[in-house]
Amino acid sequence: MAPRKAATNSPAKHRPDEDLPRNKKRVVQHLPFATIPTHTGRVYAFGTGDCAQLGLGENILLRKKPANLTALNDQHIVDISAGGLHSMALTREGKLWSWGVNDQRTLGRSGDEFVPLPVEGLDDVKVVKVACSDSLTVALTDIGHVYTWGTFRSAEGILGHSKETNVQDLPTRVAELEDIVDIATGTDHVLALDNTGHIYSWGNGQQMQLGRRIVARRMLNGLTPESVGAKNMTKVGAGSYHSFALDKDGKASAWGLNTYGQCGLDDAKVENIPSVAPIKALEDEHIVDIQGGEHHSIALTKDGRLFGFGRSDSHQLGLGYTEVPGTEDSTSHKKAIRTPTLIGGIPPVEAISVGGNHTLALTREGDVYAWGFGEMLACGNGEAEDVETPLQLAGQQIEGAKIIKVAAGGQHSVILAVHIA
Template sequence: MAPRKVTPPTLTKRRSDEDHAPRHRKRVVQHLPLAQIASHPGQVFVFGTGDCAQLGLGEGTLLRKKPTNVAALNEQHIVDIAAGGMHNMALTKEGKLWSWGVNDQRTLGRSGDEYTPMPVEGLDDVKVVRVACSDSLTVALTDLGHVYTWGTFRSAEGILGHSKETEVQDKPTRVAGLEDIVDIATGTDHVLALDSTGLIHSWGNGQQMQLGRRIVARRMLNGLTPESVGAKNMTKVGAGSYHSFAIDKDGKASAWGLNTYGQCGLDDAKVENIPTVGPIKALKDEHIVDIQGGEHHSIALTKDGRLFGFGRSDSHQLGLGYTELPGTEDSTSHKKAIRTPTLIPGLPPVDAISVGGNHTLALTREGDVYAWGFGEMLACGNGEEEDVEKPLKLTGQKIEGAKILKVAAGGQHSVILAVHA
């Protein structure tokens, strides 16, 4: 019998542990990818485990096997969603944020009830166009290309800090030194920001080389200041828990950070970390438009709507129906991996992806959602506490006949934005 899989410990228990004046800059909203500037509002639905307030359905609702409407947001004209390890953000058409979930490190950007969505405070004078959630930090991108963050970063030793001056940031604060930002991505405890010139800036915890630069252990706080990773002519960034991605203007993907399971696309078990930006050679013949990672696996989306998976696979995170490449010798370890980017079969053309800790959501061009991966926390929405081996179409009475607009995969839960015809 295969050994029992358990949820990563970082996602199974709660943690107990001056705004900068904006400068006069030209508006850069015209540089923002169109996919980031959503305009069609929908209703928010959640499913999975909510024992840490992730579902936003009230303190008495701790799990949902199938998509359930978050009624508190129905009148807010929500156009985008983001899910972190145990908290969520919803973006309104007017550029305002609502939050719910764990608030131990002030990731919600507000006080008040964690179990019910409420407005983020301190962003009255800005319009947010994109939001991203890590485990203990939230990042917002405005229409002027400014970045705001709140919460904190963590390291293997505990709380690392929000900045050199602040351990935990209660309310949104603008990140100094970043201008004309057009894209953002978050890992478990690091952030990537892409500017309009194609340069990538990284900050946070760099213990697994996910920042694209070496951080000396005794000077870990230096990682809390954004610095360029050295890559040029990039058009999009993505991140896994402890690894990072970038896509250039020709659709070629690069990766760096933790590679213990081949999640950076490098099929060499001896290379556990990639310290600087390097091309994913196995995808050199593909035109990649998005690439994201979970705890130890990665999913790449091509221009024509195909998906490639690579990295850890013991919970079927890659959706291939197997946990090792056919023909390989069976491993005695339950931590199986497929280090070579491999085409995921059984999917219609995909328009967008969201990769959770150990599961994945794929949004098709027809407005359907497919899910696969770790199932014990019900985050795949199929109603069963078993891993989903292959992409499975999401169904449910509450979303019957609806078109899905956005997907967001969290640590133990999932969020979708849908509109009924």
């Protein structure tokens, strides 16, 4: 089925140097387009699945340990993504399979929600990266096009997919965007980085996560991608209601909700950061990835160390304590560690994925460590209790396997593993 033609609901994006005379235009270093991963593996899920997010069939509503999605074993899966209540798997041919809640059409297809099935409407494109929010899915192609489906939500309910469409059933191209090299999603917002280092945002902007002010009576204006004003960036990341960017030197910036210090600003009086601001506490570190959960954030350095900051009442930061020792305040309902703090007890890390209130860290040796909120079993340790410090993931089905991808969702987790003979 061919993808529906996207309605053009705003002028083409404006680049900061377009108004300069031809011989005065700035020299811009172009970033390379994203490429599809090459290593294939088998998909495993664990956590709570009462909303179909495990993909193991309607009779399996929870798994304490990683369980194989046998339906995908012959599909040559190279990447995975987990949202609030749905998941995506990417094949080496650039096609997508989906499972989980489909109330707002986040799966991009019809059919059984409890098992993986192919996403429709992408026959003529090659997807190289996919990102899941709560009610929206975003796909990036090999030529820098962006496709989305589902909808955005606000505090008042469904906000819409675009000004013209409330809920988008099948993948549709975002006509305003070209030459995109990276994408990231929060709960209800999206970031896209183009090959000249400019970032565009759209979705719900009630917590300043779009990097621009959206007037309450004109919230639909947030559904059109616009520049956040950042320049020379090389990567984007997002938390539920906050956003991140990295430059070529590994310097991190943030904006959006900061109630727990999840933007790295240690000032309890600043609950929102309205525009792109450097994370000064990390200025001496070379950051290669930075992601957030509902109210916490994790930064990965070039040499494989992790820093955590933000909400900590369910041990989201993996530090073993919920407040800085010596400053405990039993009257506070906002337990947080607002300054980026080194997370110990874990070997050098290759990649991270941050769920709503838990984190997965993939080491350079192919092991996974998990910590945080444990009631939904998304840490994979078999216990419905919070995991205070990084704990190595284990399970009979992944014994002896090397993990190559991790994806932390709202109440579940997904991993991609290669079994070594």
